[in-house]
Amino acid sequence: MNTTVDLEVKRRPLVTGNQTFESISDIVCKPVEATPPKWWHIALLGSITLLALLMSMIGYLVWEGIGVWGLNNPVGWGWAIVNFVFWVGIGHAGTLISAILFLFRQKWRTSINRFAEAMTVFAVICALVFPGIHVGRIWMAYFMFPIPNSMAMWPNFRSALLWDVFAVGTYFTVSLLFWYVGLLPDLATLRDRAKTKTKKIVYGLFALGWRGSSRQWHHYEKAYMILAAIATPLVLSVHSIVSFDFATSQLPGWHTTIFPPYFVAGAVFSGFAMVLTLLLIARQIFNMKELVTMRHLENMCKFILATGMMVGYAYAMEFFMAWYSGNPYEQFAFTNRAFGNYAWAYWIMVSCNVLSPQFFWFKRFRNNIKLMWVISIFVNIGMWFERFVITVTSLSRDFLPSSWGYYSPTFVDVCTFIGSFGLFFTLFLLFLKFLPMVAISEVKGVMPEANPHHKEAH
Amino acid sequence: MSGHNIFPKWSNKLPAFILAGLLGAGSVVVVIFWYWFSPANLNVGYQPKQPIPYSHRLHAGELGIDCRYCHTGVEKSPTAGIPPTETCMNCHKLIKKNSPHIIKLRESFSKNVPIEWVRVHQLPDYAYFDHSRHINSGVSCVSCHGRIDQMETVRQVKPLSMGWCLDCHRDPVPHLRPKSEVTNMDWVTPSNQEEEGLKLKALYHVNPREDCTTCHR
Numbered sequence: 168m169n170t171t172v173d174l175e176v177k178r179r180p181l182v183t184g185n186q187t188f189e190s191i192s193d194i195v196c197k198p199v200e201a202t203p204p205k206w207w208h209i210a211l212l213g214s215i216t217l218l219a220l221l222m223s224m225i226g227y228l229v230w231e232g233i234g235v236w237g238l239n240n241p242v243g244w245g246w247a248i249v250n251f252v253f254w255v256g257i258g259h260a261g262t263l264i265s266a267i268l269f270l271f272r273q274k275w276r277t278s279i280n281r282f283a284e285a286m287t288v289f290a291v292i293c294a295l296v297f298p299g300i301h302v303g304r305i306w307m308a309y310f311m312f313p314i315p316n317s318m319a320m321w322p323n324f325r326s327a328l329l330w331d332v333f334a335v336g337t338y339f340t341v342s343l344l345f346w347y348v349g350l351l352p353d354l355a356t357l358r359d360r361a362k363t364k365t366k367k368i369v370y371g372l373f374a375l376g377w378r379g380s381s382r383q384w385h386h387y388e389k390a391y392m393i394l395a396a397i398a399t400p401l402v403l404s405v406h407s408i409v410s411f412d413f414a415t416s417q418l419p420g421w422h423t424t425i426f427p428p429y430f431v432a433g434a435v436f437s438g439f440a441m442v443l444t445l446l447l448i449a450r451q452i453f454n455m456k457e458l459v460t461m462r463h464l465e466n467m468c469k470f471i472l473a474t475g476m477m478v479g480y481a482y483a484m485e486f487f488m489a490w491y492s493g494n495p496y497e498q499f500a501f502t503n504r505a506f507g508n509y510a511w512a513y514w515i516m517v518s519c520n521v522l523s524p525q526f527f528w529f530k531r532f533r534n535n536i537k538l539m540w541v542i543s544i545f546v547n548i549g550m551w552f553e554r555f556v557i558t559v560t561s562l563s564r565d566f567l568p569s570s571w572g573y574y575s576p577t578f579v580d581v582c583t584f585i586g587s588f589g590l591f592f593t594l595f596l597l598f599l600k601f602l603p604m605v606a607i608s609e610v611k612g613v614m615p616e617a618n619p620h621h622k623e624a625h
Numbered sequence: 626m627s628g629h630n631i632f633p634k635w636s637n638k639l640p641a642f643i644l645a646g647l648l649g650a651g652s653v654v655v656v657i658f659w660y661w662f663s664p665a666n667l668n669v670g671y672q673p674k675q676p677i678p679y680s681h682r683l684h685a686g687e688l689g690i691d692c693r694y695c696h697t698g699v700e701k702s703p704t705a706g707i708p709p710t711e712t713c714m715n716c717h718k719l720i721k722k723n724s725p726h727i728i729k730l731r732e733s734f735s736k737n738v739p740i741e742w743v744r745v746h747q748l749p750d751y752a753y754f755d756h757s758r759h760i761n762s763g764v765s766c767v768s769c770h771g772r773i774d775q776m777e778t779v780r781q782v783k784p785l786s787m788g789w790c791l792d793c794h795r796d797p798v799p800h801l802r803p804k805s806e807v808t809n810m811d812w813v814t815p816s817n818q819e820e821e822g823l824k825l826k827a828l829y830h831v832n833p834r835e836d837c838t839t840c841h842r
């Protein structure tokens with residue numbers, strides 16, 4: 168066999184339906200340039216209403232104090248941390264798609280990465296709300312940062328909670344930069360297509376003078392690669408450190424070494440579910456079935472199945488370790504988790520996270536859009552419950568039975584969480600209207616026309 | 626789009642300016658909190674006018690009256706104590722009887738109404754401080770109040786901020802002296818202070834704590 172030449176292998180096309188460079192720009196820019204449809208206005212109104220709910224709940228919390236939440240002894244960590252971990256986790260799929268799949272040259276990512284990165288940035292914004300307000304006296308929130316002061320007081324550098332501030336802060340900064348750098352060529356496209364002066368100026372301002380010269384592309388691709396390399400470890404580090412918030416304490420059910428990988432898998436799992444939830448709707452509405460093909464959706468289903476199995480393995484391993492360690496407190500914590508006062512939450516978690524993705528073993532179900540969407544919703548619910556189960560079950564059964572309690576949220580807890588979806592969807596709807604939701608330049612780059620030898624005779 | 630530029634040429638420099646501006650603004654905010662809002666800036670030099678211009682320079686410096694003659698509680702109680710009019714009258718019954726200030730003093734004595742001295746060194750209510758604990762550990766008056774014996778009117782010379790307290794709590798050795806020298810304003814730190822301080826630290830059981838409840842009880 169001759170090994171000196173590359174074997175010609177026909178790859179499946181990543182863009183279907185005889186698209187040209189021009190038609191790609193047209194499809195992606197259409198939602199940005201056209202007057203937004205009626206549903207968009209209705210959805211935005213709904214989201215802003217929820218956002219107002221969030222703001223008023225935060226206002227009430229600040230005015231009245233943290234007592235308006237359901238927190239009390241022994242459960243001092245409730246929905247605020249649950250929501251925080253939930254939202255941070257969702258962000259991870261975006262980073263995984265944009266950074267890790269980029270470094271592994273997974274070209275199918277180009278159709279969905281912009282969308283997923285936007286989701287990352289907005290999810291992290293939602294997440295950041297909760298540590299900000301959970302301190303109660305939010306004017307003291309600067310205590311979370313190491314700022315020189317005349318009290319000679321510093322945050323505890325040995326505490327995982329401080330590492331968390333750094334981890335999530337870095338994550339947000341890098342995600343935002345990565346997203347923005349990726350947007351530059353497309354912002355320039357929008358600027359050049361703009362019909363009004365205002366649009367030209369605004370898009371031009373954010374395009375930072377992009378002309379698309381080969382020199383600029385040269386720099387751009389290097390910068391993108393470097394940012395991808397910086398973002399890649401963050402996929403693993405951020406949720407590892409979030410898991411340290413729990414794992415470095417000595418509470419049975421929290422104090423386990425499996426937490427970092429288990430949290431990272433769970434984060435990617437929930438993130439892909441959220442991408443799927445949103446993408447299925449957007450793809451339908453904006454008629455992008457030829458850019459976001461069945462193959463993309465199937466790949467994401469496989470990711471969900473794989474990470475769902477990892478999460479399921481972690482659930483099982485926690486029970487195994489509780490038994491194998493011979494530690495009666497650990498054993499009690501897990502027996503209590505499955506059969507105790509919060510068993511209902513545990514079994515919701517298991518059915519949503521472990522059972523529901525099992526459908527994706529079959530190609531038939533991986534091609535069924537409706538089922539995919541329903542399962543993605545179940546996974547979202549299940550992953551919220553996972554954080555709830557971890558946080559609350561361990562705390563509610565303290566070491567002394569005299570300190571046992573049952574935690575229930577108040578309406579403020581519930582409305583704050585619902586309101587955070589308002590923040591998320593407001594940002595998302597604005598994104599759909601004002602920015603290209605698919606990376607135009609990158610999609611063009613994976614089309615056969617982008618190959619310099621395209622149409623050449625071999 | 627050549628010949629059709631939307632932005633003028635100087636806008637190329639804008640991102641760099643914005644970045645520099647943000648960094649500058651961030652540093653300014655930190656400096657405002659770190660220095661401008663600090664007791665070192667706001668409180669040091671506080672020198673209120675007293676109802677009677679009592680001179681520490683004259684009494685404690687020139688005449689050499691020991692601090693404890695007036696501030697009697699300093700060795701035994703949390704507060705050093707402001708002397709009652711009676712303490713002044715011990716001498717001023719006879720000395721400078723006709724000075725207008727002493728007439729005011731006598732009035733206070735005869736009417737049994739205390740003189741309203743203005744407090745100079747004010748710790749916040751949430752900070753617990755015990756004078757006796759410090760005096761009996763060999764920490765001098767000078768360490769916190771400065772050279773009172775040279776002040777015509779008393780003013781605050783040290784920041785009394787939390788960071789300043791912690792400086793000594795973290796490393797007390799350079800500030801210790803024999804208990805007999807605690808009120809000695811002229812005492813000079815010996816050249817082998819490191820050695821002597823360590824001895825005194827052991828002798829007086831000086832193990833200052835740094836946890837929150839030490840001062841915030």
